[in-house]
Amino acid sequence: MINIGIIGCGNISNVHMKSYLNNNDVKVIAVCDINEKRAKEYSKEYNIPNFYNNHRDLLNNKDIDAVSVCTWNNSHAEITIDALNAKKHVLCEKPLAMNTKEAIAMEKASKDNNKLLMVGFVRRFGRNATILKDFAEKGFLGEIYYAKTGCLRRNGNPTGWFSDISKSGGGPLIDLGVHMIDLCRYIMGKPVAVKAFGVTNNLLGPRLDVKMVDRYSPVDKGTLSNVEDFAKAMVTFENGAVLSIETSFSMHIKEDYLFCELYGTKAGAKIEPEFEIISNIDGYNVDITPNYSKEKNFFQDIFQQEINHFIDCISNNTTCINPVKDGVDLMKILDAIYKSAKTKCEVKIT
Ligand SMILES: NC(=O)c1ccc[n+]([C@@H]2O[C@H](COP(=O)([O-])OP(=O)(O)OC[C@H]3O[C@@H](n4cnc5c(N)ncnc54)[C@H](O)[C@@H]3O)[C@@H](O)[C@H]2O)c1
Incomplete structure (x- = not known):
């Protein structure tokens, strides 16, 4: 049994949650949101034993093996790096980060801690x-x-x-x-x-x-x-x-x-x-x-496949089809497009 924590209790976290509920190899044991009331209500709704208003408190919970990061984009890097350093596997929602610099730091944390960082390229x-x-x-x-x-x-x-x-x-x-x-x-x-x-x-x-x-x-x-x-x-x-x-x-x-x-x-x-x-x-x-x-319900079904794959990678060491490198490569493309739009020039991607 893999114990899961969900960080961020907004819209998309519900789709992660429903997919975890349909996977017999996992149990969601903790949730966190900076909006404590939301985290509390969410934990009640889904019968989850622990809720927190700070991701570091959730990560201190030694029973948690892996987390879904479902927060605003500006917190993906910090939360993911903290989670990897706390020896948790991470499924991080898209976009991986705000920019390439953050994405590279996340990739490094995954390598340094030898923990999986999967990107939510659900499509x-x-x-x-x-x-x-x-x-x-x-x-x-x-x-x-x-x-x-x-x-x-x-x-x-x-x-x-x-x-x-x-x-x-x-x-x-x-x-x-x-x-x-x-x-x-x-x-x-x-x-x-x-x-x-x-x-x-x-x-x-x-x-x-x-x-x-x-x-x-x-x-x-x-x-x-x-x-x-x-x-x-x-x-x-x-x-x-x-x-x-x-x-x-x-x-x-x-x-x-x-x-x-x-x-x-x-x-x-x-x-x-x-x-x-x-x-x-x-x-x-x-x-x-x-x-x-x-798919009967395209949106929910593709998330179910994503979550099942995340758990399969953790449990059976299956090669991840959404590795962090793909998230880094994508951030390089996005950064270059935004830079080009600003400078009105073509931008090289290195
Ligand atoms: N894969 C997809 O198709 C898909 C679809 C929608 C959203 N997303 C991604 O999911 C993420 C969340 O989007 P959403 O639509 O659920 O947003 P949302 O605003 O509905 O929910 C985000 C939640 O995160 C909480 N939060 C923000 N910062 C936090 C922090 N540091 N610690 C704990 N909680 C924090 C907010 O309080 C909020 O409850 C985004 O990165 C978004 O791009 C992906």
Whole structure:
């Protein structure tokens, strides 16, 4: 039995919690939130024996083997490093950190303590991503030379800490773009990024005046927004491939739109908005739709796979498919895009 602590008792922690409850090899024995009332209520709701208002007190609990870090982005590095130094395994939500410097320090703490640090790149656990990754690894797409991805929201600024740069590190690029860039890079075989050119804007703001429209919001709402509301970038890789990413929190677009397309020398493929493979067989163009049993509840199911994998890595020493290095590589790309947007120049990634 692996004993778990959950740090941060907001929205996403509930999805972690439900996934732990469905895993027979674990028990959540402690939770923590800087909002003590929230931690207390959460512990009551899920019947968890210990609650704390400070992550260090939770980490002093010797019975805890591993933790989920589900807090604001600005505390991921500190909490994760403290947890690793306390000899706990860590599953840290995305983005790994606020920037590359923090991410490298987290990677070092994982190595120094010989404890697992897994990054919450949950989209990798979707069945669509798993199937396409398998195809790509077996060479069915040929050489993937172009990826085009994005996550565009019309009225999707969550506000609260998400749009306070001191707590989030940025807007839709670090929040949504991080998933999409990672998904493409993962399927492409994790090529090394060498350059980025990006543009960010904050022209529309959070659009709080828009009436009768639901949006994702954190447990503590707010009105401030000092992050970008739109980002567009191009990233080039050592192997010559190129990736285009676009993200928005606010945009005059008809519908929110998620897309992920990859183009190889033998086939092209989309996994969002729907899964399709575009190729040529024996001189004929073919459009192929993979036939598989889809997740009943995509969001909860991919988290369940992520949590099951985290526990499997700890219990059976299984190789982690979301290692900390991938989180560090992603932070390098994000830092370069933000720097490029600031300097209006292409930025080298080292
Ligand atoms: N993988 C995904 O698809 C996904 C989806 C949503 C959020 N997230 C990530 O999960 C994290 C949390 O997001 P959320 O939507 O749950 O936010 P939230 O605001 O709903 O919850 C965050 C909680 O963390 C607590 N907190 C903040 N700093 C803390 C600290 N130092 N110690 C203890 N508690 C602290 C807050 O009080 C709050 O209760 C973020 O990093 C976000 O990017 C990931």
